[in-house]
Amino acid sequence: MLHAMCEFISIMFSVILSAIAIKLADDYLDQDMDKSEKNFATALGKGGMLYGMLSMALAASLNTSISMSLFLASYIIGMFHDLKNHFPSRLNGFQESVLIFIVGIFLLGWKMIFFSIFFVISIQLIDDYIDDFRDELIGHRNWAHHLGRVECFLLFLLTLLISWLINEEIFPAVFLGAVVSYSIILYYQKGRL
Numbered sequence: 001m002l003h004a005m006c007e008f009i010s011i012m013f014s015v016i017l018s019a020i021a022i023k024l025a026d027d028y029l030d031q032d033m034d035k036s037e038k039n040f041a042t043a044l045g046k047g048g049m050l051y052g053m054l055s056m057a058l059a060a061s062l063n064t065s066i067s068m069s070l071f072l073a074s075y076i077i078g079m080f081h082d083l084k085n086h087f088p089s090r091l092n093g094f095q096e097s098v099l100i101f102i103v104g105i106f107l108l109g110w111k112m113i114f115f116s117i118f119f120v121i122s123i124q125l126i127d128d129y130i131d132d133f134r135d136e137l138i139g140h141r142n143w144a145h146h147l148g149r150v151e152c153f154l155l156f157l158l159t160l161l162i163s164w165l166i167n168e169e170i171f172p173a174v175f176l177g178a179v180v181s182y183s184i185i186l187y188y189q190k191g192r193l
Helices: 002-029 040-044 047-062 064-082 093-108 110-130 132-137 143-147 149-166 171-192
Strands: none
Touching: 002 040, 002 047, 002 064, 002 171, 040 047, 047 064, 064 093, 064 110, 093 110, 110 143, 110 149, 110 171, 143 149, 149 171
């Protein structure tokens, strides 16, 4: 019982730290688009990327497979915004996504990568659902705008359910960690905006 509780807590905190690292990286990359908003990258300045690396290292020390699979899944999903753009690797977004997907399966197994991809998609969808009106005001069209609010929410539920079915053992701790980290980020942003 004690071992199961310790594992639950380590997974939850690994997810929280991974979410912070992913948010810091995302804000760093989106600084040009977020000029009108205060985000983590703006608040932390040059230290933001260093804190992101520290957060990811701590997350990996708590649970390597979960933290790395969530990070890789976020990278794969993020590349889908730039499918045709070429990066320093000389690959386009689609090619980088496929390469990271294959590496992720090789290193972490198909179950963990698919769980993380569906879980990250669900987080992206609910985030777009929540931010639909704000994003529309600044001219950014997100999934809720493209699909419709109801359809976006239903797809969120579907992808969340699929991730649960893929790996029901870790789902509760990952879900709770995501809720806590998302609440912290929303609280921070409301206080800073």
